[in-house]
Amino acid sequence: xxxTKELNIPLGPDPEKLLKLDLSHNPFGxxxxxxxxxxxxxxxxxxxxxLQTDGEIVTQIxxxxxxxxxxxxxxxxxxxxxxxxxxxxxxxxxxxMNMSLGYALNVEKLMGIQVNERIQTIRVLVCEMNRxxxxxxxxxxxxxxxxxxxxxxxxxxxxxxxxDLFEELCGGRLLFNYIRIGGLSHDxxxxxxxxxxxxxxxxxxxIPELNELLSFNKIFIERTANVGVMSSKLAIAYGITxxxxxxxxxxxxxxxxxxxxxxxxxxxxxxxGRGEQGQPGDCWDRYIVRVREIEESLKIMKQAIARLPEGDxxxxxxxxxxxxxxxxxxxxxxxxxxxxxxYLVSDGTKKPYRVKxxxxxxxxxxxxxxxxxxCLIADLVAIVASIDIVLxxxxx
Amino acid sequence: xxxxxxxxxxxxxTIVYCVAVVAFVFLFVLFSNWLERKISxxxxxxxxxxxxxxxxxxxxxxxxxxxxxxxEDIIPAAADNKLFRLAxxxxxxxxxxxxxxxxxGAQLIGSDLNIGMYYxxxxxSLVVIGILxxxxxxxxxxALYGAMRAAAQMVSYEVPVALSLLVPVIMSGxxxxxxxxxxxxxxxxxxxxxxxxxxSFVAFIIYFWASLAEVNRNPFDLPExxxxxxxxxxxxxxxMRFAIFxxxxxxxxxxxxxxxxxVFLGGWQAPFPFLKFIPGAVWFIGKAMSLVxxxxxxxxxxxxxxxDQLMHVCWKIFLPFSFANLMLVGLWAVLWGK
Numbered sequence: 225x226x227x228t229k230e231l232n233i234p235l236g237p238d239p240e241k242l243l244k245l246d247l248s249h250n251p252f253g254x255x256x257x258x259x260x261x262x263x264x265x266x267x268x269x270x271x272x273x274x275l276q277t278d279g280e281i282v283t284q285i286x287x288x289x290x291x292x293x294x295x296x297x298x299x300x301x302x303x304x305x306x307x308x309x310x311x312x313x314x315x316x317x318x319x320x321m322n323m324s325l326g327y328a329l330n331v332e333k334l335m336g337i338q339v340n341e342r343i344q345t346i347r348v349l350v351c352e353m354n355r356x357x358x359x360x361x362x363x364x365x366x367x368x369x370x371x372x373x374x375x376x377x378x379x380x381x382x383x384x385x386x387x388d389l390f391e392e393l394c395g396g397r398l399l400f401n402y403i404r405i406g407g408l409s410h411d412x413x414x415x416x417x418x419x420x421x422x423x424x425x426x427x428x429x430x431i432p433e434l435n436e437l438l439s440f441n442k443i444f445i446e447r448t449a450n451v452g453v454m455s456s457k458l459a460i461a462y463g464i465t466x467x468x469x470x471x472x473x474x475x476x477x478x479x480x481x482x483x484x485x486x487x488x489x490x491x492x493x494x495x496x497g498r499g500e501q502g503q504p505g506d507c508w509d510r511y512i513v514r515v516r517e518i519e520e521s522l523k524i525m526k527q528a529i530a531r532l533p534e535g536d537x538x539x540x541x542x543x544x545x546x547x548x549x550x551x552x553x554x555x556x557x558x559x560x561x562x563x564x565x566x567y568l569v570s571d572g573t574k575k576p577y578r579v580k581x582x583x584x585x586x587x588x589x590x591x592x593x594x595x596x597x598x599c600l601i602a603d604l605v606a607i608v609a610s611i612d613i614v615l616x617x618x619x620x
Numbered sequence: 621x622x623x624x625x626x627x628x629x630x631x632x633x634t635i636v637y638c639v640a641v642v643a644f645v646f647l648f649v650l651f652s653n654w655l656e657r658k659i660s661x662x663x664x665x666x667x668x669x670x671x672x673x674x675x676x677x678x679x680x681x682x683x684x685x686x687x688x689x690x691x692e693d694i695i696p697a698a699a700d701n702k703l704f705r706l707a708x709x710x711x712x713x714x715x716x717x718x719x720x721x722x723x724x725g726a727q728l729i730g731s732d733l734n735i736g737m738y739y740x741x742x743x744x745s746l747v748v749i750g751i752l753x754x755x756x757x758x759x760x761x762x763a764l765y766g767a768m769r770a771a772a773q774m775v776s777y778e779v780p781v782a783l784s785l786l787v788p789v790i791m792s793g794x795x796x797x798x799x800x801x802x803x804x805x806x807x808x809x810x811x812x813x814x815x816x817x818x819x820s821f822v823a824f825i826i827y828f829w830a831s832l833a834e835v836n837r838n839p840f841d842l843p844e845x846x847x848x849x850x851x852x853x854x855x856x857x858x859x860m861r862f863a864i865f866x867x868x869x870x871x872x873x874x875x876x877x878x879x880x881x882x883v884f885l886g887g888w889q890a891p892f893p894f895l896k897f898i899p900g901a902v903w904f905i906g907k908a909m910s911l912v913x914x915x916x917x918x919x920x921x922x923x924x925x926x927x928d929q930l931m932h933v934c935w936k937i938f939l940p941f942s943f944a945n946l947m948l949v950g951l952w953a954v955l956w957g958k
Contacts (some may be wrong), residue, residue, distance in 0.1 A: 265846040369847040371924025377664035602926045
């Protein structure tokens, strides 16, 4: 990816006027190796980026992962099918519901279970709630990395409301273990849906407030527009999915294009990056796509509550896993950080033969050297924040 | 406040004033540290310190200072020991020396130099040497980045600061701080910020923004940009040495605000003559503190600029505007008098 060796400083709309830097030889001295992380405030966990820097310009980026590797895939081979769910929860710990949904759908496909409408609707509801909570953290830490402190506290407050609702639902606030194979751990408590509707009404006016505070702040736009531009071609080539792909202008959403868990019954419009402040696929687009996804998720939540049918959430849960069909299955779902694909091989015993997860954040980080090389250190911080990685999902 | 009799014993006066200034700086830092916590908390919809000391956590800053005092003092093995130890004091001295010419009242001034303004601009440049020293001596790459950013930023922003401070100097025809304040006697529309409209007002705005960069406050806090450079030039500092950097930063905040209050907002003069019974020091500290409040307000509202944008703002916006402003004020002074 040699063609990205240009300084990402907007010098005008004409691409020919972009400042081209010949970095092959530097008459003023040598480059400095800079270890960004694993203990660094802006690497969102324990990511290590080895940078070659020429002054403030980053000429080479090498991401090193594995500091949060917890052998999820290997552990999954030695525990029974339902016991994998807590481990799946811990992959992307900011959106546990979406993670366990992917795994549960996979085992259900393998066993041929078709869960009832109520289970599907509640699953959609909690997944969208968790998506909002996850995007809140993503936007909040993004602002923090740009230097804006206050949005962090504001958005964590909104997230707190969702976590309180989850606590009432299943007792957990971060890791839920709620979505089970063929069902749910609890039915929703009485009066809970009214509280969720109250939350929707509370959250909708918070989005314009956030836009005033951060999204359309002049300094924020200057810092993020035209920075870290990812073309849709590059995004597809690196297998980038989710909000990062949609920010490049590709209209692709698993929930709409390959619906699972009854997503075909909901009216929503995936947010697309259009390069409103700069070029499509820049950091600002990746930001605003997440803000708009929160709005779409709120719409889905309202629809889910409106159509919530009656039913038993536990009746279809398998009693034992001794007679698993032999074979394999692959299910992909739209998690907040891109497509979560889980591949499962069963050899007929009650333990999975092999579990392999494909996570969106892992692909996002693999593309980092391709589209971020040549930026400034401050831009790199913005880019790492904008692709929104969770190292638990990258390392697994 | 009449301290005339003390001038019979100059040495005693100097000592008393020095002790008073140092005590004021410490008190101010403790107070503004607590204030910043409370302001940031209320901006962010929380309460901030509420427990320590009782009423609204008033002694939180004291507890923090004690904690820093008792912390282990770590000097990295690879650091340049002498420079590492010297740097915080240099920064602190640069910040403290500015207080010598701040006119807290009609008689309450350390030294009414006839080149007071020149002295302030010169002495504030000392801080950048201390910061460079700290960054270099730490032998840490992040600290070095912070120091280099600080050097580039503070040296650049001294130019618009100096150019906009020359506007009131032209208007009053003197560099003495006390005489500048005396020239703004009377009602508040005699303050320099409201005279020669709009040139003086523009100078005030440019000075305020450039001084934010001068003291490394948000949105120009690049040398200590936490999310980019860990902690910037004081990454390796701990305990009391870190506290001294902290003291210097808050001291600097007060100095730049106090200079703005002196030369643009009438210093210790009351806004209305009938309010003269209130001591000048109250007005002076009140005006400076309200500017400090604005600094804090901006910090908790705005994101941070990038290095190239920072330089762009300085050299392509502040510098031409402040230069043109200075020229026009000079022309006005020649044509129509002060």
